[in-house]
Amino acid sequence: MVHLxxxxxxxxxxxxxxxxxLSDLRYEIGNTDNLxxxxxxxxxxxxxxxxxxxxxxxxTS
Numbered sequence: 370m371v372h373l374x375x376x377x378x379x380x381x382x383x384x385x386x387x388x389x390x391l392s393d394l395r396y397e398i399g400n401t402d403n404l405x406x407x408x409x410x411x412x413x414x415x416x417x418x419x420x421x422x423x424x425x426x427x428x429t430s
Contacts, residue, residue: 380428387421 375383394414401407 380424384421384424384428387417387424391417391421 391414394410394417398407398410398414401410
């Protein structure tokens with residue numbers, strides 16, 4: 370397992386980037402006709418959502 374030590378500012382920026390990209394992914398998934406590409410985007414979204422949740426949990430700890 371990897372452990373990252375981030376400052377509060379770094380955590381905030383990472384959170385903003387993740388949320389922005391997740392928003393873009395939702396749009397892309399909804400507008401993609403290619404099933405394989407859509408599935409890859411959904412997998413990516415799930416991983417990034419998990420990372421965003423981990424980051425949010427570490428902010429409250």
